[in-house]
Amino acid sequence: MTQLQRRRIPDAAVARLPVYLQILNNLANTNVLRFSSDELAALAGVNAAKVRKDLSYLGSYGTRGVGYEVTYLMYQIKRELGLMREWNVVVVGAGNLGCALAKFGGFAARGFPVVGIVDIDPKKIGQITGLLAIADARELGNIVRDQKVKIGAITTSSAGAQSAADALIDVGITSILNFAPVVLSTPSSVSVRNVDLGVELQILSYYEQMRAESGDSSQNSQKLSHVNA
Amino acid sequence: MTQLQRRRIPDAAVARLPVYLQILNNLANTNVLRFSSDELAALAGVNAAKVRKDLSYLGSYGTRGVGYEVTYLMYQIKRELGLMREWNVVVVGAGNLGCALAKFGGFAARGFPVVGIVDIDPKKIGQITGLLAIADARELGNIVRDQKVKIGAITTSSAGAQSAADALIDVGITSILNFAPVVLSTPSSVSVRNVDLGVELQILSYYEQMRAESGDSSQNSQKLSHVNA
DNA sequence: TGTTGTGAACGCTTTCACAGCT
DNA sequence: AGCTGTGAAAGCGTTCACAACA
Structure with missing residues (x-):
């Protein structure tokens, strides 16, 4: 005690x-x-x-x-937030969004450098995006180990998201930022944050409809809301 | 009663x-x-x-x-969510993200077509992105009125976000999806949902650090979390 | 005087547990 | 027998209100 x-x-x-x-x-x-x-x-x-x-x-x-x-x-x-150090991030899925995250310097500036991006598509592997070459998804373990990656971002299609999550968890990742519009099945020891614009828009739609139905001037702002809460 | x-x-x-x-x-x-x-x-x-x-x-x-x-x-x-109809969306800020949203068909497929994109930069106005031409921000009122837009997405720089919000509210928008990493000051009758990846990563960082400090196998998953809450 | 730090009260959310239907 | 729907209880999070202190 x-x-x-x-x-x-x-x-x-x-x-x-x-x-x-x-x-x-x-x-x-x-x-x-x-x-x-x-x-x-x-x-x-x-x-x-x-x-x-x-x-x-x-x-x-x-x-x-x-x-x-x-x-x-x-x-x-x-x-307190653990921001006295950098947290390397690996991106799984080299589509539009994945590549944008890899190119975008904003994360590195905030202390979250993207140190690897992987895909399973042979046509994409080897291509350069920003400062990184797209690696084979089978390299995930090596990347995570060598670069001490602790956070994984999933930018695959919905269909690929769960296997991406499984692969990340398999190589020891415990923090996932998920952009695919699916609910990942993960052990409770893993932290997942979902970023789903569809969900956000549908929530806005609900309150917008409420305003429309009940005579207008209602009140439901969500100042500090963040994708998920 | x-x-x-x-x-x-x-x-x-x-x-x-x-x-x-x-x-x-x-x-x-x-x-x-x-x-x-x-x-x-x-x-x-x-x-x-x-x-x-x-x-x-x-x-x-x-x-x-x-x-x-x-x-x-x-x-x-x-x-209940108000999804029996379409909700037109206008994008304010024709940077990388704004243009991506305008081009990306995924929103329209979900019932949230982007019907307009505006910017204040004369160099951008008139350029085509996807199916839309970037309009002058001063056209915002006309776009919102003509297309019965109810939702605005802010994809400006942090510096421009508050004036973008003011402009949207000025023309009668009551639902805002904000991608700029700032807290918007809005009347309580307006619904705001913030999508800030920096915030999401910092939250993950906190739980990751907790795991690192306290002997590892802890438990803090956030299955249904969404950017902001 | 002015503002923090915090117990206590309040209200919202989750969970329990079981009555009520099919 | 099985699963929903829901009061009631428990658990969190927010707000109040004020003692503590610079």
């Missing part, structure tokens, strides 16, 4: 920390030094109490009567 | 209905006629009680002792 186990932050709070981080980054670029929970709350579109609770999971890093220091809080959030 | 107001489905359930629909679609394609809450639960990676509660918000469309009919349930979900 009383094991020195790490404080586990509630899932809902974890999902908001990256958003706070983004905002603090903007504040830092504008040379803002301090902020109060009220200010961050307004920028994030949430309640000030929620901001304080969320930040309190990191520790007590604010100063009563004053607020929080931008750079110090950024450091703490990054530390 | 006792207004004949439409049953409001809890947000958490609304977010799962599109996933069920997807799965039922697959079942229908495999000529499956009926399913039980247990079966759908297994395919969706959730609990059977949750499936029954979720479906019960649509009405009592199952048969005790038997299960649910695939096609009938699909119809009911579509009706």
Whole structure:
């Protein structure tokens, strides 16, 4: 008991920390030094109490009567989220989206370099996309091992997504970003985040219809919603 | 009181209905006629009680002792989500992502045709992307009015996202799919869904770090997670 | 005085467990 | 006998409200 186990932050709070981080980054670029929970709350579109609770999971890093220091809080959030290091990513499926992710430098800039892209189509294997050559899917194990990859992105067709997931899990991947519109069957030890624009649009459609039906001016905004929640 | 107001489905359930629909679609394609809450639960990676509660918000469309009919349930979900009609979409920001969305036929196939794409860059205006010519952002109002657009997708840079949102709201849009990594400031009558891969990766990073720190085999899967919640 | 940090209250979501039908 | 539909209980997440403190 009383094991020195790490404080586990509630899932809902974890999902908001990256958003706070983004905002603090903007504040830092504008040379803002301090902020109060009220200010961050307004920028994030949430309640000030929620901001304080969320930040309190990191520790007590604010100063009563004053607020929080931008750079110090950024450091703490990054530390907690595991962003003090880079996380190599491998992309499975070299279609339009897969290649776009491989070319797009934005991930690397955020600390998630794409270090490999694989496909099973012999016609694609060997082609160059951005800085990477498309590798044979059978190389997945080697890539993951050699480059210490911890995160896999699935950009295959729906039909191929489950075998892509199986292959990733087989080589030891425990974090998957899935762009295929299917529900992956994975062991509970694996974290999966689904990015499905169809699902997002259908959710919007529901609220849009509600507005249309019930005399208009209703209220259902989802400020901090993220694909999945 | 006792207004004949439409049953409001809890947000958490609304977010799962599109996933069920997807799965039922697959079942229908495999000529499956009926399913039980247990079966759908297994395919969706959730609990059977949750499936029954979720479906019960649509009405009592199952048969005790038997299960649910695939096609009938699909119809009911579509009706509830507002998918019996098409929802035209306008894209603001003709960069890589914006053009990809305009070209990609997948949305139209799902009932969300992109009927317009605009930008403020004079160099881009007039260029053809897919079936559409990139229009001047000042045409937004006309496009929205003429094509009865109800959903806007923001694919501008972070810097341009807020003004894109303001412009959309100005012309009466109440549903926004935002791809820019910023929190939009919008009235509460507008529904916003954010798709931010950076946020998704950082969430994965957190759970990955947790696994690394606390002796490995932990458990935190997020089967039905979707960008944002 | 002003703002944090947090127990306590509240409300939403999930799960349980079983009555009610077929 | 089998599976749905649903009250009731349990579990989370959010918000309140205020003590603690710079």
